[in-house]
Amino acid sequence: MTEYQWNRLSAPALKYHAEHDAVVMLPVGSTEQHGEHLPTGVDLFLAAEACLRAAAILEEAGMPVVCAPGLPWGLSEHHMAFGGTLTLPLTTYYALIRDVCASIQRSGFQRIVVVNGHGGNISALNAIVDQLSLDLPGADISVATYVTVARDQIEEILETQDSIMHACEGETSMMLAAFPELVATGMLSRATGPVSGLRSDAVPLYRWRSFRDVTANGVSGDARGATADKGTRLLDVCAEALAHQIMVDGGHEPGTAPPNPKLT
Secondary structure: OOOOEHHHOOHHHHHHHHHOOOEEEEEEOOEOOEOOOEOOOHHHHHHHHHHHHHHHHHHHOOOOEEEOOOEOOEOOHHHHHHOOOEEOOHHHHHHHHHHHHHHHHHOOOOEEEEEEOOHHHHHHHHHHHHHHHHHOOOOEEEEEEOOOOOHHHHHHHOOOOOOOOEOOHHHHHHHHHHOHHHOOHHHHHHOEEOOOOOOOOOOOOOOOOOHHHOOOOOOEEEHHHOOHHHHHHHHHHHHHHHHHHHHHHOOOOOOOOOOOOOOO
């Protein structure tokens, strides 16, 4: 099998990829409560899984790609009231993203796609990528939230909601597909909460509030209808949409890149 993961490749293999203008996907998420039925690492686990699936699609199209180790910390202050959550201040988060991207660039890579899995990171990451264009001259850095690039397809798959929420039908289905051993299925009967998601395209007045004010049990949406089949379909459409966006953004024509070397 072809290896895409940075920390499973040798330095010579990574140098080869850098010399052939490989794109580096950097998954970022958070460590925060996801109700009683899901682990705190959901957002990074799923972002990293989407990256690996997208990497297979990109390589099949002839585009060299590497998946960097994911960042498990994000902006999660709004979940702190539930416990089990680790969060960073904005200044630290910016410095972390900047320094990791700078290290990737110093290793010879110029194209970096930050692949986000946490709704609370979205606004900050857009601003961070703007600033990185000044701080890291020569680097081509973009950001995508993996569930928003495929939100129309996601809406067609979900049955109880129209977008990804929190510890919901969508996230729980994807966890059942990719990490079933981490889902407490005995808790699913209680895994339901009020509607709140990433499809709010227009918010007339934004104000920070604790997630405790949104839901009493840490769940937004209804996970009771989650299935592994839905999860596989969700991850596949997200990976396909992510890979497509990366190819379009890079002006890639299939079949123009050398194969991924089997170096370890």
